[in-house]
Amino acid sequence: MDQSVVGRQDRRDREPDDVAVVLLLLQSVLGLLSVLGLLVVAAFFPVVAPSGLLVLLGFLVPLVCATGVARGRRWARRAALVFQVVTLLGLCVNLLLDLLPPVQIELTLSGLLTGVALPVALIALLRAPIAERATAPLPALASPASAASVPPTAFPPPTAVPQGDRRPLSQGV
Numbered sequence: 131m132d133q134s135v136v137g138r139q140d141r142r143d144r145e146p147d148d149v150a151v152v153l154l155l156l157q158s159v160l161g162l163l164s165v166l167g168l169l170v171v172a173a174f175f176p177v178v179a180p181s182g183l184l185v186l187l188g189f190l191v192p193l194v195c196a197t198g199v200a201r202g203r204r205w206a207r208r209a210a211l212v213f214q215v216v217t218l219l220g221l222c223v224n225l226l227l228d229l230l231p232p233v234q235i236e237l238t239l240s241g242l243l244t245g246v247a248l249p250v251a252l253i254a255l256l257r258a259p260i261a262e263r264a265t266a267p268l269p270a271l272a273s274p275a276s277a278a279s280v281p282p283t284a285f286p287p288p289t290a291v292p293q294g295d296r297r298p299l300s301q302g303v
Contacts, residue, residue, distance in 0.1 A: 147199055150255040153248055154196035154210060160244050161189035199256070211256050214249040221245040 164185050172179040191213050198206020228235040237245075 146255045146258050147202070150210070150252055151196045151200045153252050153255070154192045154199065157244065157248050157252075158189055158192040158196060161185070161192060165189050207256050211253060214252045214256075217245060217249045218253075 165182070165188075168178065168182050168185050172182060191209070195206045195210035195213065199210060224235050225237070227233045228237075
């Protein structure tokens, strides 16, 4: 059975998940920057060091969720959705606290992007019908006889790649 042929519809079904994985990884990298910034601050003010665990979750949760979504795990999609909702609620709480006179919170463009734009985009991508994807039939594996009727893919199957001159690595390049 040739498993290298993937239908266009199957690829189209996975595109929102692929975009969500990239956005989750971006969110994780931005969380890593927050962790590094907190480490610098905690070096001078050790009182803020315990809050580093919450900041560390902002790095680890999107990373774990991105890995799970990339592998098609349903729990990762749900965890990512919950994390995005918590992120939006946290921003709302911060904005409400900003109404109090002694509390000052600066909301920057990067804060809006990471606190509003990324979570909203991820919620839109991840809330796609999970039930439809779970119950959708798997794509049929193409037999060699039906491979001629399948449109060509971007990459040739592994058997069609020319072997060329193969030398052992010990001979040098």
